[in-house]
Amino acid sequence: MADFIQHLINGLAAGTIYALVALGYTMVYGVLKLINFAHGDVMMVGVYIAYATAKQLGRGAQSSLLGVMLIFLVAMGGCALIGFLIERFAYRPLREKPRLTALITAIGISFALSYGFQLDIGFLPGAAPRAFPEIIRPTEWLVIGDRDVVLWNWQVISVLIAVGLMVSLQYLVFKTRFGRAMRAVSYDHRTAALMGIPVDRIIALTFMLGSALAAGAGILYAIKDTAVQPLMGLYVGLKAFVAAVIGGIGHVPGAVVGGLLLGLVEEFVVGYTASTWRDAVAFGFLIIVLLVRPEGLFGRITAEKV
Amino acid sequence: MSKDALKGPLPVILALPVLALLQVTLQDHDFLIYLTSLVGVNVILAVSLNIVNGMTGQFSIGHAGFMAVGAYSGGKLSLEMKDYALSFLPHVVSDQISFMLAILVGGAAAALCGFIVGLPSLRLKGDYLAIVTLGFGEIIRVIVQNTEAFGRALGLSGIPQSSSLAMILFWVFLTLLVAKRIADSSHGRSLWAIREDEIAAEAMGVNTTGYKVRAFVISAFFAGVAGVLFAHFVPIINPGSFTFVKSMEVVVMIVAGGLGSTTGSVVAAVFLTLLPEGLRSAFSRLDDPSLAQKVDQIRMPIYGLLLVAIMLLRPQGIFGTHEIWDRWKKKPKGAT
């Protein structure tokens, strides 16, 4: 029983992070109909920015409330900028081209980032993983029995941060002018443009928002696993993508449910059956979902426009 | 005229003496043979991937998975048959027959996987399909890693190294021939139609499902063949050789060469395989290994940037959908 509860805690902690990254995929897909392959790698860059900021702040300041907020702000701001640049220079010129070109570009950016960060030339960090500074001092909040079940402060904090981000996102999309514009662009960007919505600006803002979210998720991920490495984005990104598809891509609560579901499924498969099959679980799950219900758990089937 | 010349077994028969001659003249240059084999395998991979990604406009990024299926099934078969020989034939001949059998079995196994992966493409478009192929590649890797018979993480070693230059070039030639014939046939035109506009193609009566799956099967078959060939000249195969990175290398080749251009794929495959080797020799002459090391290191990020740059500046690739000879063939074509 104790095992089960511990697995549940682990699974939820991993799931919230998948969910946060999945939100970025879903938002971008909503407005651009493009799977932003580089999303996970933008997240990785965000974690490295946070790492560098924490190192600059030094041991004392990095774990103070102000320091942590600063780290989050710098990383999220930096990623928003990177997201803006990628959108402006790589995706926007291709918006009217066949979708395949944008997809190849996205794969190219992902590749350039994840392998570029493995170099140790100039400011690039090199392939070896590094320990992420303890910006949230780990303390146990709940211990049951002889440490049979342990709940840590950062697990609770990251769930709270994640929920907070999701709620504000939901509010942003459905209750604000910007959100309405976003939905209009997502529905039909040509008509939206005719209605006087600045499509380019909305898409750029969506991109920046998604990238900032990714940075936030990345920091939580790095706190959880206590390490940063250049390939982390590739795998987290792929899994978050799977989560987004499971929930129905383009659907905000769907992405959250998909992320939690994937986190739990992975945890229980590894914990109770063969741990050697972990890497295949997410993809197996994805293929089954796509074959059985390609629109995802919450997505709507949309008739193809001819 | 050129079309008629390519029909029937004639080109194959014509190619054989050339290959035999090459084999005899090059047999003492181990390094050259090894390098040519590597180039040959990459050409087969690129040309076969081009059938799916270039001609049909689907996007597969799991080509290394099919290669792995071929390499492991063919390699395992050869390993099992190693001690058997057809008694009435000399050993060399019997070895080549079992090698050919392994190639066909490996190709067939990969083709079967191609069929299985191709099926979801009935329902999935572009990006989704890309992820499914990627997932397929990962699943293959995990299966191999967990199967004792496939040597798990260490891989399979001791596979008879019965590959020869002639055999590899023969299959390169065959792949090119098949690609060329598909492109020139009504089958090829249906694939082009799917690539340009799937809905319109369907409306015009093209059985898009059937054509897409068939393109996948043919492409996977040759990827499997490339895998078997690979397993018979590299002394060990292990999961590390068939990762996502390998798939990406092939994608870069066809994108750089021009999606849909067979000759473009060939040129890019040859160039991108020989380039690092050439740079390595150039830098080792300089006696500064750290420089050569840097060049190897920055290859991967450069590939990524190359993809972005090509898409932005010349989305059709170097050759676009044209073949090399289209340029000087234009006039006679207009005349007929």
Place this chain on the structure above:
Amino acid sequence: MRFSLPLSILCSALAVAACEKKVAGPDHDQSGGVQGDPAPGNDPPPPAPGADDTILIGEVGSLTGSEASFGISTRNGIELAVNEANLAGGVKGKKLAVRVYDDQGKPEEAANAVTRLISQDKVKVILGEVASSNSLAMAPKAQAAQVPMITPSSTNPKVTEVGDYIFRVCFIDPFQGFVMAKFARENLKLNNVAILKDNKSDYSLGLSEVFNAKFAEMGGKIVSTEAYSKGDTDFRAQLTTIKGSKPEAIYVPGYYTDVGLIARQARELGIKAPLLGGDGWESEKLFELGGSALDGSYFSNHYSADDPNPKVQKFIADYEKAYGARPDSLAALGYDAAKVAIDAMQKATDLSGPAIKEVLAKTTGFEGVAGKITLDAQRNPVKPAIVLQIADGKFKYLTTVNP
């Protein structure tokens, strides 16, 4: 499609026919690649040394990719040994030079590099690789060309089984697994141990298999076996399961990049049992990643920097002077491999492959920095392993386990 089926049948039929026809010609079957089995190839040994006054030693290593740090340590060790030999006058009056090729950690590139070293550069001896799978890609090529190959640190038994031209200077996986099993059972008096292995690495699988068998043989019990893949960063699921089985220690024969995180997360989940491991742990980076979580853990290794032997201390001092870092086991083994090769070339009657091989096979009691090397009939060295303990961010020499 109309004709593609008949076409493919036709082509395969032709292919079969064609290949019979071709191989019936001159005997060129061996030329495409060399035979995988120990049967010696037909190729003559490399031509006799020319008027050139340098002797080339070939080296293959992963200088880029995820295993780059291993390749670079090994290269430094080899370089140090060769420089020393050159200062002492070289071999047979000639200077030595090393030609290194990078294989990016991939077997096909390793095979490519070794072919190049043999047929283009005509090297006399080949040193490399660290990873067993890459050494296995190189060995058949070296064997067929009759060029002796010494691997400094490939521990898989299969490597030297390829043929009589393949040697190594490190102990093999079964021995290292046995060392830890014996240490856990006899020195630590443990009964219940769990295993957490890296499914992506043959090294980790090899060690855990032997540990599993030997520990059970000695009367201990393996309470659970879990696996991860190199590069994972979340091990909580596996560790939670392991924790449920209440082991007294966890055997984690992985690489330091993963072990540091595993230790941290194990402590966090409330696992107090020490971790046991193998030579993959050895790196200064281990402490950065694992922090104090690794205190009280043990691992087996090839050599210890605490060794008072003046030869070892001189090696450490020279290495630090040349490369500004403390040498690890891989550097020590690279150094030993190069020393053994140079010594054999010195003693050999001439510099042909078979002559060097003869001398190498007779290596006995060679004083290496990572222990005395005596090669057995399978060309594997018989030498002790040491067990190090981790305390206060340092490796401490604990005991030596003899074979």
